[in-house]
Amino acid sequence: MTQSVSSTSKQHKAIKFVKTNTQVPLTIPVKAINEQGQEVDKSVACERPLTLYLNWRPIVTLMTLGAKPESLTLGYLKNQGFISDLNLLESVIVDWDVSSAAVITKEVSEDIEQQLSEKTVTSGCGQGTVYGGFLLGLDDIDLPTPSLKQSTIYALLSNISDYNETYKNAGAVHGCGICQDENILAFVEDVGRHNAVDTLAGDMWLEQQSGHDKIFYTTGRLTSEMVIKVAKMGIPVLLSRSGVTQMGLDLAQKMGITIIARAKGRHFLIYHGSETVTFDVKKD
Known part of the structure; x- marks a missing residue:
């Protein structure tokens, strides 16, 4: 079994990614029968378990497509409150032979056991559990007031189709x-929307990107968990292409997040933050 070691960006060269057999197929070919009774060649998305370990302590098993396991692992642990300081990370070891991703830190947190005991079963596809640290620090989040144009939203929705x-x-x-604006800087797909957002959160964290001038797009529904994760970013x-839940909307209102849902083509609904949107497209 071969291993290759690489480092992250210049700001964090101390973090080592130990990659063991990390390239996995995202889809596989299958045969299907169409509505006319004909056999056709199709593809189905892969779904595989990935057990996350923190200092060799098992945390959770995620069901994932497996496209970017390192970023998914780090984003999940950060969003759940297990890791807050990027400089404490030592290595990320991914091994699909045993379906695992292990994160090693320079210091061991004494709060891990308490956080693991404070867990809530949720509706999140691909995950379904959040931990005590997930809700910490929400009162300290200070988001800027955005400025959007209706035309920009239309352009973004058009570009996302690519x-x-x-x-x-x-x-x-x-x-x-x-x-x-209308530009898509990064895009991730996974079997669960929370896996996708955690992967992007991991990438942003590693690259130390600011979210103040960004828009987060998702094909999934806007639950409380999604709103919290985006706020933490x-x-x-x-x-969203989908809808919003009552708790998701309540949290967005409290934290000052503009919520735009049911967005597809030239249709969208602003559930909160309509004052941040300039309607600059004339009606037909």
Whole structure:
């Protein structure tokens, strides 16, 4: 079994990614019968378990597509409150032979056991559990007031259609993107929308990117968990192809997040933050 070691960006060269057999297929070919009784060649999205370990302590098993396991692991642990200081990270070891991702830190937190005991079963696809540290620090989040144009939203929705490659090929996945104006800076697909957002959160954390001028796009519904994760990323605008839940809306109102849902083509609904949007497109 071969291993290769690489480091992250220049700011954090101390973090080592030990990659063991990390390249896995995102889809597999299958045979299907269409509505006319004909056999056709199709693809289905892969789904595989990934057990996350923190200092060799098992934390959770996620069901994932497996595209970016390192970023998913770090984003999940950060969003759940297990790790807050990037400089304490020592290595990330991913091994698909045993379906595991292990994060080693320079210091061992004494709060891990308490956090693990304070868990809540949720509706999150691909995960379904949040821990005590997940809710910490929400009162300290200070998001900027965004400024959006209706035309920018339309352009972004048009541009996002060029992504969703796995969905177009096989379906059965969610997609999330980090956007700036109408430009899509990063896009991730996974079997669960929370896996996708955690992966993007891990990337932003490693690259020390600011979210103050970004828009977060997701194909999934806007639950309380999604709103909290986007707020922790410092992003003030949440745009979804799906709907929003009552608790998600309540949290967005409290934290000052502009919520735009049911967004597809030239249709969208602003559930909170309509004052941040300039309607600059004339009606037909």
